[in-house]
Amino acid sequence: MTIxxxxxxxxxxxxxxxxxxxxxxxxxEPGAPSAPTSISFEDRMATVEFRVAAEAHITVDSDxxxxxxxxxxxxxxxxxxxxxxxxxxxLFNYEQCFECGTCYLVCNHEGAISWSYPLGxxxxxxxxx
Amino acid sequence: xPESFDVVVVGAGPAGSAAALVAARGGLSVCLLERGPFPGxxxxxxxxxxxxxxxxxxxxxxxxxxxxRWVTKRSTMVATATQSVSIEVQADxxxxxxxxxxxxxxxxxxxxxxxxxxxxxxxxVTDTTAVGLLRGPGGQVTGVRTDRPDGDxxxxxxxxxxxxxxxxxxxxxxxxAFDPGEFTLGAKEVLHLGHEEIDRRFGLVDRQGLDIEMVxxxxxxxxxxxxxxxxxxxxxxxxxxxxxxAAAKVRPExxxxxxxxxxxxxxxxxxxxxxxxxxxxxxEGGYNVMPELVTDxxxxxxxxxxxxxxxxxxxxxxxxxxxxxxxxxxAAAEAIGRRDTTAAGLAGYRRRxxxxxxxxxxxxxxxxxxxxxxxxxxQRYAGLMCDLAxxxxxxxxxxxxxxxxxxxxxxxxxxxxxxxxxxRDGLTAWRTFG
Amino acid sequence: xTAQGAAPRxxxxxxxxxxxxxxxxxxxxxxxxxxxVLLVGSGTRAAADLLKGVAAEVRCVEAGPFxxxxxxxxxxxxxxxxxxxxxxxxADGRDLAPRLALELARxxxxxxxxxxxxxxxxxxxxxxxxxxLAFEGPAVATLQPGSRGTEAPERPAAEAVELAVVLDERGDxxxxxxxxxxxxxxxxAEARRIVAGGAGLGxxxxxxxxxxxxxxxxxxxxxxxxxADAGWVPFSRQIGTTGVVVEPDLxxxxxxSGAVQHxxxxxxxxxxxxxxxDPSCPMMALADLALVADGSAxxxxxxxxxxxxxxxxxxxxxxxxxxxx
Numbered sequence: 001m002t003i004x005x006x007x008x009x010x011x012x013x014x015x016x017x018x019x020x021x022x023x024x025x026x027x028x029e030p031g032a033p034s035a036p037t038s039i040s041f042e043d044r045m046a047t048v049e050f051r052v053a054a055e056a057h058i059t060v061d062s063d064x065x066x067x068x069x070x071x072x073x074x075x076x077x078x079x080x081x082x083x084x085x086x087x088x089x090x091l092f093n094y095e096q097c098f099e100c101g102t103c104y105l106v107c108n109h110e111g112a113i114s115w116s117y118p119l120g121x122x123x124x125x126x127x128x129x
Numbered sequence: 130x131p132e133s134f135d136v137v138v139v140g141a142g143p144a145g146s147a148a149a150l151v152a153a154r155g156g157l158s159v160c161l162l163e164r165g166p167f168p169g170x171x172x173x174x175x176x177x178x179x180x181x182x183x184x185x186x187x188x189x190x191x192x193x194x195x196x197x198r199w200v201t202k203r204s205t206m207v208a209t210a211t212q213s214v215s216i217e218v219q220a221d222x223x224x225x226x227x228x229x230x231x232x233x234x235x236x237x238x239x240x241x242x243x244x245x246x247x248x249x250x251x252x253x254v255t256d257t258t259a260v261g262l263l264r265g266p267g268g269q270v271t272g273v274r275t276d277r278p279d280g281d282x283x284x285x286x287x288x289x290x291x292x293x294x295x296x297x298x299x300x301x302x303x304x305x306a307f308d309p310g311e312f313t314l315g316a317k318e319v320l321h322l323g324h325e326e327i328d329r330r331f332g333l334v335d336r337q338g339l340d341i342e343m344v345x346x347x348x349x350x351x352x353x354x355x356x357x358x359x360x361x362x363x364x365x366x367x368x369x370x371x372x373x374x375a376a377a378k379v380r381p382e383x384x385x386x387x388x389x390x391x392x393x394x395x396x397x398x399x400x401x402x403x404x405x406x407x408x409x410x411x412x413e414g415g416y417n418v419m420p421e422l423v424t425d426x427x428x429x430x431x432x433x434x435x436x437x438x439x440x441x442x443x444x445x446x447x448x449x450x451x452x453x454x455x456x457x458x459x460a461a462a463e464a465i466g467r468r469d470t471t472a473a474g475l476a477g478y479r480r481r482x483x484x485x486x487x488x489x490x491x492x493x494x495x496x497x498x499x500x501x502x503x504x505x506x507x508q509r510y511a512g513l514m515c516d517l518a519x520x521x522x523x524x525x526x527x528x529x530x531x532x533x534x535x536x537x538x539x540x541x542x543x544x545x546x547x548x549x550x551x552x553r554d555g556l557t558a559w560r561t562f563g
Numbered sequence: 564x565t566a567q568g569a570a571p572r573x574x575x576x577x578x579x580x581x582x583x584x585x586x587x588x589x590x591x592x593x594x595x596x597x598x599x600v601l602l603v604g605s606g607t608r609a610a611a612d613l614l615k616g617v618a619a620e621v622r623c624v625e626a627g628p629f630x631x632x633x634x635x636x637x638x639x640x641x642x643x644x645x646x647x648x649x650x651x652x653x654a655d656g657r658d659l660a661p662r663l664a665l666e667l668a669r670x671x672x673x674x675x676x677x678x679x680x681x682x683x684x685x686x687x688x689x690x691x692x693x694x695x696l697a698f699e700g701p702a703v704a705t706l707q708p709g710s711r712g713t714e715a716p717e718r719p720a721a722e723a724v725e726l727a728v729v730l731d732e733r734g735d736x737x738x739x740x741x742x743x744x745x746x747x748x749x750x751x752a753e754a755r756r757i758v759a760g761g762a763g764l765g766x767x768x769x770x771x772x773x774x775x776x777x778x779x780x781x782x783x784x785x786x787x788x789x790x791a792d793a794g795w796v797p798f799s800r801q802i803g804t805t806g807v808v809v810e811p812d813l814x815x816x817x818x819x820s821g822a823v824q825h826x827x828x829x830x831x832x833x834x835x836x837x838x839x840x841d842p843s844c845p846m847m848a849l850a851d852l853a854l855v856a857d858g859s860a861x862x863x864x865x866x867x868x869x870x871x872x873x874x875x876x877x878x879x880x881x882x883x884x885x886x887x888x
Contacts, residue, residue, distance in 0.1 A: 002842060005856035039403055042845045044382065046823050047405045051166070054805050056792050072375035078316045078382070078408035083789070086765040086859075093762070093789035095805070095824040098408045099171065101294040105309040105410070106375040117296075120164050120276050121256030127236045128319040128362060129173035129407040 041080055045096045052095050053122035058103070062089030064112040072106040073113070098124050134160045136461050137273055137284035138251075138454075139259045139297060141168035141243045143447050144431025145290035147454035148461075149246035149253075150186065152288075155462040159251040160282055161243065162275065164258035169239030171292070173409040175315050175355050176364055177203075177230040177340050178238060179448045182486075184227065186455065187245060191228050195237035197359035198338025199223060200230035202331075206393065208345040212515035213393040215341075224337055232338050232357050232364075242451075259291065262300050262427070269471065270301065270426030286461040286470050287427045290454060293412050295433035303421040303429060309372040311414030311435075313352055316381035317366030318389075320401035324361045330397050331358055342444060344501070345511035346388050350377050351502035354388040355444070356397070362404055363397070365389055368411060370502060381408065411446070412437050416488070416495035425471045428457040428478050436487060449487050456481040497561050500554060509544045510554075516540045572680050575645045576600040577638070577663070579629055579655035583609030586653030587753060587810060588708030590617050595678055595706055596649055598718045601641070601726075603634055604655075611723040617713060621723040629655055632733035635662035641726065642667060647698065649678045652705040654750070664703040671703050672696055676710040708752070709808040709830075749783050751800065756813040759785035759802060760795075760858070761825075763818020763839055767795040769859040773817060775871040776862055785809065787825050803828040818858030821846025 065071070066088040073082040073090065079098050083091040090112075097118075104115040117123070136152045138145045141163035149161040165171040177200055183190045201224040204217040223229040247253050263272035263281060272283035289297040293312070298304050322330070331339045343354035352369030367384045374381070389398055412435035419435045422428060430436070436449035460478035464470045482488040500506060520536045531539075541548070574596035578589050583606025593600045598619030602610050607623035614621070624641075626634060642648055648663060650656035652674040664671040675683040682697040683704050751757070758777035760770050770790060777784045784800055791801040802809055803825040810830040817838045819825060826845065829835075837850035838861050847853040854861065 001851070002847065002853040002855065004842070005854055005861075040841075040843045040845065041382070042820050042822050044403060044406050046845075047403055048407065050824070052804050052824055059792070062793060070375070072378075075378045075380055076314070076371070076375045078314065080380070083762040085762075086769075089793075091762050091789050091793050093787075093822075094792070095788055095803075096822060099294075100314065100408045101312075101410045102314050102371055102374075102408070105307060105312055105371050115294075116260075117164055117258050117294075120258040121166050123165070123171070125166060125170045126173055126405070126407050127170075128234050128359070128364075128405040129176075129236070129317065129409070 045079060048096070048098075049125040049127065050096050051122045051125060053119045055119065056092075056094040057099075057116050057118035057123065058092065058094050058097060059114050060090055060092040061112055061114075062091070064109050065090040068109050068112065070108065072108070073103045076102050076106050078102065094118075096124075132281060133272075133283040134158045134252075135284065135465055136160070136286050136288060136458070137162065137282050138288045138290060139273060140164075140290035140292060140431065140433070141246075141253060141255075142172050142239055142290060142292065142431060142450060143242055144433070144436075144450035144454035144457075145288070146239065146242040146246045147186070147451040148288045148290060148430060148458040149251040149454075150242070150249050151455050151458035152461060153246060153249035153251040155458070157462060157465065159246070160284070161246055161251045161253045162257055162259055162273070162282070163243070163253065163255045166256055167236070167240050168243035168253075168255070169234075169236040172235040172239055173315065173317065173407045174235060174446060175317065175366060175368060175411075175444065176232055176235075176357050177444070178233055179230050179445055180451070181227075181229070182448050182451050182455075186451075189226075191226055191231075193241075194231075194233070195241050196231040196233050196336075198232050198333070198336050199228050200232060200340045200357070201333070201337040202339045203230070204339070204341045206341055206343040207511045207514050208343055208391065208393065209512050209515045211392060212519055213343075213345075213391070214514050214518045215393075230340065232340070232359050234359065238447075259297060262287070262297060265426070268425065270424065273297070285426070285465050286475070288454070288457045288461060289427060289429045289433050290431040290450070291433050293410050293432040293435075293437075295429065297427070298420055298429045298433050301424050301427055301429075303424060308414075308418070309375070310370065311412065311418050312371045313368045313411045313413045314371050314374060314381060314408060315366060315368045315411050316385055316408045317364055317406070318382075318385055318403055319359070319362050319364045319405045319407070320398060321362050321404045322398075322401045327358050327361065327363060333358065336360075341394075343388065343391075344507060345515075346391055347384055347507075348377070348379060348387060349508060350374055350379065350384070351504075351507055353501075354391075356388075356394060363401065365394070365398065368413075370413075371410065382406070413498055415498045416491040419491070422482075423472050423475045423478055428461060428475055430454045430457040436491070445490075449490075452485060452487045453482060456485070456487065494561055496557050500557050500561065503554075505546070505550060505554065509546050510551075513540050513544045513546055516543065572646060573597060573599055574647050574649050574678060574680060575642070577642070577648050577650050577659070578602050578610075579634070579650075579653075579659055580604035580607050580610040581629060581655070582606045583613075585610050585613055586651055586655055588651035588653055588656075588706060588710075590614065590713045591708065591711055592649055592651040592656075592706045593617050594713045595711065598721070601638075602723075603638065604629055608723060615720055616717045619718040619721050621721045622726050623723045624726045624728055626728060626730055628738065629658075630730070630733070630735040631655075631658040631662050632735045633730045634659060635666045636733050637728040637730050638663065639666040641728065645701070647678065647680050647702050647704060649675075649704045649706055652707050654753075656705055660703055660705045667701065667703065669701045669703050670698075671705075672698075673705040674707040675704050676707055678704045678706055708810070751783055751785055751802065751807045751809055754783035754809065755811055756780075756782040757785045757802075757809060757811045758782045758815040758817065759787070759819060760790060760817050760862075761787040761819030762789050763820070763858045764790070764862070765818070765859050767793070769818075769862055770795040772859075772866050772871075773862045776865045776869060779869040779871045782813070782815070783811075787819055816846050816850070817862060819846050820844040821849065 135157035202219045206215040259273040261274040265271040338358045340357040346354040356365045430453040431450040437446040464474040576592045576596035601622045603624040672683045677684040760773045774784045785802040786796040814832040815836045835850045837846045
């Protein structure tokens, strides 16, 4: 049972509320209104195998992020791992990281991101890439 | 396991495995390190392997390499939101031995190539990350430190094939700085359609394959799109300049969605399910930003040396990785034989690459990234070409045909293309590709 | 029931029961032992009923309140012919197993993710390494809850056989008082009701308010890895593949999208409530009641209704926080 408690249109309306497509469902016909990506981001990431190490291999110093106005990492990270918080900081989740390096390349604040590869044998395991 | 080898190769991707294979065959003791659970588990590409370079290393490699499809059709597509102009080349010769380009899953191809190195005598150690360099008293590289307890490995020569984010090349001081403008992010979806459906939709038979490379499909962000066929899946994705992507504040998967929704591409992908999503960074600065490749006791090969050619119509990386890995191993063997593994002793590496395709191609194409990623190419010329082509083939009766020159003039003005720019770019293109 | 004919080469599960309640991981351990179990403690008959379908051969030892040294001494003669005895790695199991091993003069393999009569797969290095161990003789082992689930086909109901043992005071600690678990500090792995918070809460203050609300509702507080990494909660609260595996009856997820690394740790709660602004995320899809709302705002409303103030939550709590997996 889903109950919608959001106040009506406090901001821009959400994408047209088609029922979320289950993975495997046919895509809508071209021309039909649809959200840009018809699969939830979590389902998208669930197609990838990650062997999660106990320690995070990348850490973010949220205090440094508070002075960042661009927060480029948030939109650029292909795994959507950076989450801005209400107090101007940034949360980072290492568990589904592709280890691509986009974040440290776009980050313009020295010391915000400490980047390394995960412990040998852990992290992303790509199979059809 | 002994802790000291003639050569330690870091990274069992195509560069590392080629280096290990050649070094082992040359009678050297080789350790091939891989941080993932198996070679290829950390690799992604966009995605054609041109394996001609393997011919003399692995005779008749095409009979055993785990290939998905042989690329018998390749297409370059220039697009606007509603149009596209494609030049598609199909060649029978590409569909039979010795073949040309092939599509493969890196988890399979890389693992196969690494196994060849093991068969030749290399020791493959997986699940182990190299975390730093070991140095001798004079500062020369004498091995690597790994994340295993007591995991130091001594080597006469270290060949760093640890990928685009190479920590070892950075630590050795070979990279001066990382400029996000010199890197692109590749993001890809592998979609399941089934062998027969792919044959039907793309006009292929059995193991024939298609590769499409696109310009103008990335919402103005410098880069391109791609689509290629595996046996029963199709890979589609984008490659975009990292700096520009960040500035545009567009999410990578939305760019992929844009490519999938393009009117030329959408019908091919109707009803396909997502099988795997992936992302990887590509070093695309080219010749002009290549790091130093040689230092005392160490060589850099593959993506770690920025050997990736993204020159618009040519997109190659795996072949350069293999070529540079092989050259590195040959130079290492030579240096070890002469007992001089200093940078001077290892200088044979650079010489070999300049004499063969690896550096020759990069040098020739060094202006290509700049040209192809320019706003002129990505937007204005794309619009010009599409409108010109559309205009050429639109029948405007009862009006007579306008004639090519008038059509060109109209489109040139519409897209604000200056003849001087066009001429200059044309000359650059001629020098680069001609 | 001891040495009648040749001793069977099969595992025997030994499970401590308190007032008819089975500890975490009981069904799995019984299944690992192909249905052979000895229940010891109080309310063992009621516990035997709970294992219907999983247990094939049940022996009940009513021995009163848990006293590990006394139990171990009393059970040793009964277990002497069993080649391998396996206990669930619950709190009581972890107390009894080493004492049984001592009484029986056997090695102890603990904790394991798999146990057979010939050997076990032991967890080492805090979960980093699995080591295959071959038994060279009789052994005692504990099985980590959540290692294997219960895949048994329904076993025919077994008649529970009562076994009497003689207990003598063996220098066990004497229980002075039994206190009800404080919802705020109860071992997350044993909590029946959990309220968990994720990145969607937006701030450590909202997380602290969620903790206060959870306590007022008599629930334990859980969290996702990302907020633990950010320091909003100690790691002992983190639920997921690299944290605690839980088995609650009720799971309330506030501001959690439901990525697989978290969901794999929540077990199969009877009731799941999710609060999130994204109606299509996996956590909402698997919820029995999905509320499309801002998590932090929801927590504020609940806090006002329950008249709770924010509780301090920081890394300091890690020291006194109980066990964890």
